[in-house]
Amino acid sequence: MTRKCVEIIRRNTLYPRHAAAFARAAGRFVCEVTAISGEYRVDGKSILGLISLEPQIGMTIIIEADGEDEQVAVDILAKILEGYY
Template sequence: MIERTLTITNRAGIHARPAALIAKVANRYVSDVFFLKDAMKINGKSIMGVITLGATYKSKLTMQCDGPDEAEMADAIEHVFANHFEE
């Protein structure tokens, strides 16, 4: 399992468009991905799950990837966050 801490760097936080992008990238892989914030743990392949995190600007999330292609998945999702969700 790979675990990384990600920071929301776009001012709008995670709303519908970034959530859809995160889920789209996550669903390209076989591995499972979960995001943890406060007491919540959600499936990163679910758009609604990602939205329910309520992640705002400068929020920190823990990403956990587990499976055969976990490293590639973690790198791809981290890239989406680093690019401010392509906004």
């Protein structure tokens, strides 16, 4: 299992289209992807799940992946959350 904490620092990571980009990218990986914020854990491949986290600037989201391509998944998904994709 691989995890990475990402702080939301860019306004453009707050929009539903970015949640869709994250979910689409997560769907390309074999591993299971989970996004965690506080006590909430959602499927990283679910657009609605990601939107339900209600990301705000300054918030930390943990990306967790478990499976054969977990390291690559976490690295790419972190870049999407950081707004560098």
